[in-house]
Amino acid sequence: MARAETQYNAVIMLDGRTVDFAGKRKMQKEAIFKEDGSIVIRLDVVNGETRHVTLRDDMLAKYAAHGAEQKLGDEIAGLEDVDDCLIAVDALMDRLDAGNWTVKREAGTSLAGTSVLARALVQHTGKGIDVIKAFLATKTQAEKVALRADPAILPIVQSLEAAKTKKVSTIDTSALLGEIA
Helix, strand or coil: CCCCCCCEEEEECCCCCEEEEECCCCEEEEEEECCCCCEEEEEEECCCCEEEEECCHHHHHHHHHHHHHHHHHHHCCCCCCHHHHHHHHHHHHHHHHCCCCCCCCCCCCCCCCHHHHHHHHHHHHCCCHHHHHHHHHCCCHHHHHHHHHCCCCHHHHHHHHHHHHHHHCCCCHHHHHHHCC
């Protein structure tokens, strides 16, 4: 199902600027780096009001730590599998270490299910996880899905997923099935 196109609400701010608010967004945030080295966060509110928050120099490390925690947490939003979360965090750290704060995500580039595919490819090829992660980082979601479905890889994927399900469940399904036999 296609995502609905985002609607924007153009608001003329009390200071005369026009700010576009996406969907139901109530506030836009923007960091302003001043020539004197200070940092101001401008908060534009959908009612036309604006607030300026100057970050205190003695709290910059706390602000930075909070931002890093938030960015790392945001990176795993929507992922269920813990191993997929680790792959996402590792990929983010690689981007940040390379100086890339933002990355344009394309539709269908989810990391969900990548960890199982990565482990299946490690089993199939005998190559290390770092080699496989680097290989998968260059593949589209469609290519990853195709790899999971490959006749040589699919049985490994199914085995890994079955093992994961068994680890998670403490319910005796044999006994449950015995109740209806």
